[in-house]
Amino acid sequence: MNSESPNGIEPEAQITVRNLTLAYGSFVLMRDLNFTVKRGEVFIIMGGSGCGKSTLLRNMIGLIEPTEGEVFYEKANFTRSDAEERRSFFRRFGVLYQSGGLWSSMTLAENVALPLEEYTDLSPVEIREIACLKLALVGLKGFEDYYPSQISGGMRTRLGLARAIALDPEVLFFDEPSAGLDPISSSRLDDLILALRDSLGATVVAVTHELPSIFAIGNNSIFLDSESKTAIASGDPKELLAHSQNAKVREFLTRGERRPGE
Amino acid sequence: MLFKILPVKEVQTQSDGAPGVSLETVGDATLVVQLSGAWRLQKNVTSASPVQKAIETSHIRSVRFDAKALSSWDSSILIFLTKVTELCRQQDIVTEREGLPKGIRRLLELAEIVPEQEGARQATDPRSFLAGVGTTTTGSYISLSEMLRFLGEVTLAFVQLVKMGARYRTADLFLIIQECGPQALPIVTLISFLVGVIMAFVGAVQLQQFGAQIYVADLVGIAVVREMGAMMTGIIMAGRTGAAFAAKLGTMKVTQEIDALITLGFSPLEFLVLPRVIALCLMMPLLCLYSDLMGVLGGAAVGLWMLDLSWTTYYHQTIHAITLTALFGGVFKSVIYGVLIALSGCLRGMQCGGSASAVGEAATSAVVTSIVFIVAACGALSVVFYIIGV
Numbered sequence: 001m002n003s004e005s006p007n008g009i010e011p012e013a014q015i016t017v018r019n020l021t022l023a024y025g026s027f028v029l030m031r032d033l034n035f036t037v038k039r040g041e042v043f044i045i046m047g048g049s050g051c052g053k054s055t056l057l058r059n060m061i062g063l064i065e066p067t068e069g070e071v072f073y074e075k076a077n078f079t080r081s082d083a084e085e086r087r088s089f090f091r092r093f094g095v096l097y098q099s100g101g102l103w104s105s106m107t108l109a110e111n112v113a114l115p116l117e118e119y120t121d122l123s124p125v126e127i128r129e130i131a132c133l134k135l136a137l138v139g140l141k142g143f144e145d146y147y148p149s150q151i152s153g154g155m156r157t158r159l160g161l162a163r164a165i166a167l168d169p170e171v172l173f174f175d176e177p178s179a180g181l182d183p184i185s186s187s188r189l190d191d192l193i194l195a196l197r198d199s200l201g202a203t204v205v206a207v208t209h210e211l212p213s214i215f216a217i218g219n220n221s222i223f224l225d226s227e228s229k230t231a232i233a234s235g236d237p238k239e240l241l242a243h244s245q246n247a248k249v250r251e252f253l254t255r256g257e258r259r260p261g262e
Numbered sequence: 263m264l265f266k267i268l269p270v271k272e273v274q275t276q277s278d279g280a281p282g283v284s285l286e287t288v289g290d291a292t293l294v295v296q297l298s299g300a301w302r303l304q305k306n307v308t309s310a311s312p313v314q315k316a317i318e319t320s321h322i323r324s325v326r327f328d329a330k331a332l333s334s335w336d337s338s339i340l341i342f343l344t345k346v347t348e349l350c351r352q353q354d355i356v357t358e359r360e361g362l363p364k365g366i367r368r369l370l371e372l373a374e375i376v377p378e379q380e381g382a383r384q385a386t387d388p389r390s391f392l393a394g395v396g397t398t399t400t401g402s403y404i405s406l407s408e409m410l411r412f413l414g415e416v417t418l419a420f421v422q423l424v425k426m427g428a429r430y431r432t433a434d435l436f437l438i439i440q441e442c443g444p445q446a447l448p449i450v451t452l453i454s455f456l457v458g459v460i461m462a463f464v465g466a467v468q469l470q471q472f473g474a475q476i477y478v479a480d481l482v483g484i485a486v487v488r489e490m491g492a493m494m495t496g497i498i499m500a501g502r503t504g505a506a507f508a509a510k511l512g513t514m515k516v517t518q519e520i521d522a523l524i525t526l527g528f529s530p531l532e533f534l535v536l537p538r539v540i541a542l543c544l545m546m547p548l549l550c551l552y553s554d555l556m557g558v559l560g561g562a563a564v565g566l567w568m569l570d571l572s573w574t575t576y577y578h579q580t581i582h583a584i585t586l587t588a589l590f591g592g593v594f595k596s597v598i599y600g601v602l603i604a605l606s607g608c609l610r611g612m613q614c615g616g617s618a619s620a621v622g623e624a625a626t627s628a629v630v631t632s633i634v635f636i637v638a639a640c641g642a643l644s645v646v647f648y649i650i651g652v
């Protein structure tokens with residue numbers, strides 16, 4: 001407790017979530033969520049389908065205003081920030097959306113370039129160079145002038161990743177990054193995410209229920225349970241698999257295998 | 263049926279009878295349900311009412327099944343069996359399924375393994391007429407306040423644009439201008455010309471009776487320039503561009519493109535709505551002028567070929583009839599219509615839900631909203647023009 005600063009936020013915390021309640025109208029999805037994501041961590045939000053994983057992520061990036069509670073980035077309060085402050089937060093985010101969220105009327109290069117045009121004073125030539133570099137990083141070299149509808153699903157996920165890292169963000173959010181990918185593409189994507197995390201020094205928050213990905217990339221996690229409407233476990237997924245006493249968590253992490261006697 | 267022609271199936275159909283159920287009471291408390299024949303979904307689903315009658319009239323404590331005479335089965339037998347099981351459950355009667363084939367037992371177990379989730383079934387009781395009226399009224403109140411909020415947000419975005427320049431891509435603006443300006447010319451030409459022709463034709467038939475056919479030029483000129491040019495352009499653009507705006511923004515919402523803009527710090531209002539409003543504001547007066555011209559030409563065509571008026575006579579008569587005030591009045595109206603179409607289209611697009619059918623609804627609703635607003639604005643502006651004496 002000595003390491004905590006006056007407002008109760010740990011010094012190495014990148015994201016602090018306090019007493020967050022997620023609700024659609026009067027229907028409460030999750031309540032009293034409290035967790036901290038430390039700098040450089042790969043933090044996994046897991047739980048069964050429909051339990052509010054994506055909603056939690058959307059609350060954390062400001063697409064939905066939380067019903068109650070607050071989200072802090074480092075020591076700054078994100079939930080209570082005004083429009084101008086929001087922009088400075090958004091500058092530090094990279095988000096990869098579940099259905100891509102790729103701008104269909106722009107080419108791949110333009111998709112990656114738009115955030116750069118918005119937040120930097122670089123010349124169009126330099127922006128194009130950076131956009132091409134980011135596309136090359138995710139293995140899309142040569143596809144700069146294609147439109148998102150002309151490339152495959154796996155390539156679109158990688159394009160989303162290229163756009164998410166366009167501004168060298170501090171925090172990367174992934175919403176079901178490997179949904180709809182074959183096992184090999186999915187594991188390559190995991191490698192890519194780890195490589196980018198290491199080289200950019202970014203913190204990663206990922207919503208996923210792909211077990212191989214969870215164990216491959218995650219080193220901290222939170223487990224949401226729709227029945228008790230709150231988080232029932234947290235910690236390194238591998239540790240949870242080895243030591244968690246909670247039957248639901250074990251069942252999830254072992255794909256439904258139960259220990260004898262359960 | 264086709265399979266009856268095939269010899270292989272013939273053998274099978276001989277052994278297949280119609281689905282049959284016969285009941286037999288064994289001892290004093292056990293009912294045996296004997297199932298026979300071929301149970302197929304194509305034939306009528308066998309009713310469970312004989313079983314119901316049997317278990318309601320006598321004191322049966324358990325029900326057994328005998329499927330020895332059953333030749334083939336599919337989901338139809340499952341429906342029958344679930345009905346029987348449900349009936350027995352209500353009467354506290356034990357059902358023994360040992361006599362059924364393994365496949366049927368397994369499927370019945372699967373259907374029962376997950377109990378119905380409480381509260382999952384939505385209330386379907388019919389609402390009273392008054393409740394319906396009330397819900398619709400409060401709904402329209404909410405929709406009005408949403409409309410006003412959207413209008414306020416767009417106004418703020420415009421203020422932002424004037425103060426420090428808004429953030430949208432100039433390339434996008436030009437693309438939208440091209441889509442809602444030059445590309446609309448063919449349809450505007452066709453409709454306006456034909457409306458001119460129709461008005462002249464209807465007028466000519468009447469005016470010829472008095473030998474006053476020359477006034478067809480006045481009739482068409484004034485009507486087209488004051489009202490019809492702007493109105494026709496407005497309605498064409500509502501159907502063409504307003505719907506396109508709603509569908510485009512709605513799809514962007516479904517595919518999370520708008521979310522991606524927001525988390526990059528772009529305001530969708532500045533990035534998507536402003537260029538569309540600006541483009542229509544710029545293009546509508548031009549299209550309206552063009553439509554005026556086409557309408558007058560349509561009238562002239564009737565005058566030249568049907569009424570044998572000379573080109574110069576028609577031209578001079580038209581020029582004398584149209585005042586500059588009337589022309590500007592029409593053009594001003596068209597700008598207002600343009601704003602209304604762009605706002606309705608974008609509003610419905612931004613309100614769109616998360617599915618393909620929601621996009622369709624957004625497009626429909628955008629057209630309806632813009633046409634309603636155009637006609638309402640037309641009426642209001644006519645009154646205002648009359649009061650200020652234009």
